[in-house]
């Protein structure tokens with residue numbers, strides 16, 4: 001079918017789209033703005049999502065619109081995110097203390113587990129503080145659905161992105177060095193990096209973009225067309241399943257120079273963003289069904305990664321004696337590492353109390 005890969009997975013037509021123009025047509029083009037807004041169900045998805053129920057898979061309609069409005073206006077808008085900052089900070093310090101304990105005794109840490117625990121705590125505590133006071137049925141419904149959203153989508157994606165980013169930094173000592181120097185220069189060595197520092201850390205931001213390009217934690221966006229439409233001159237019937245190959249798109253040599261190379265500098269001085277406007281880079285999707293947790297996800301990833309490299313140096317492996325991190329990918333609807341990232345942290349700066357003051361090795 002020319003520019004598309006198309007096949008029949010009876011009884012449905014399935015399209016794989018990985019060209020920028022097609023993605024743009026389907027995800028954003030106003031003509032089709034409401035044509036690709038459902039998500040498919042199949043046994044694989046059901047397996048990974050405990051039945052594929054809930055808001056993420058909700059058919060486009062009144063329920064989805066209602067839930068999306070609630071999620072954005074009540075939990076994920078800028079004002080709420082700001083008021084719930086102390087929760088995120090608290091959980092971050094809890095993680096750093098766990099890492100600090102391991103550093104003290106030279107013990108290794110399995111990072112995926114610790115990061116998922118942290119992002120899970122962040123999201124569940126934010127939800128609890130927002131909705132625990134309500135007693136009526138509506139409050140209960142909303143609590144259930146939002147908890148499912150957090151557990152299925154938010155925690156995994158943010159934790160995995162942080163884990164991939166740290167893996168890349170460990171494998172690229174020069175990039176790690178440049179990132180730590182930026183943090184030392186902007187934040188200093190006497191306090192912990194905070195979310196408010198992120199706008200002043202462009203290299204850290206470029207590292208996160210580069211990680212999302214090479215390791216998008218939702219590698220394949222899946223939608224179903226709700227009505228007949230035309231894409232790239234082809235008639236696409238309603239109920240066609242569409243896979244947007246975000247992973248392939250991020251590695252396409254027609255979009256990126258030396259696409260397999262991890263090189264955050266490619267973003268320096270460029271206005272290329274991840275918020276669904278630049279079709280070269282779509283780790284959060286685009287259009288009406290794009291990720292509503294983008295700001296929360298980016299806050300968590302930047303702050304966690306930034307403080308992990310501000311406070312620790314990282315030795316790879318259980319004994320800390322491996323020379324590099326393997327980058328094999330696992331399977332799932334999110335994109336995990338095939339093998340967990342196990343490292344021995346070594347303290348650079350030492351937390352001295354939960355109010356997060358730090359002292360350097362030389363000032364101890």
Ligand code: HEM
Pocket residue numbers: 055056057068071123149150153154155157158161216217218221222282283284285286287288289290291292293294296297298301
């Ligand atoms: C690095 C972190 C994250 C990444 C890479 C990510 C990525 C994505 C992607 C690619 C989609 C599908 C978008 C589409 O179909 O166009 C999505 C949907 C979604 N994400 Fe995220 N996400 C992240 C964090 C979060 C967080 C923190 C939350 C909330 C707590 C969240 C909640 C959701 C929800 C509710 C949907 C479904 C939206 C709908 O169907 O209307 N995500 N995410």
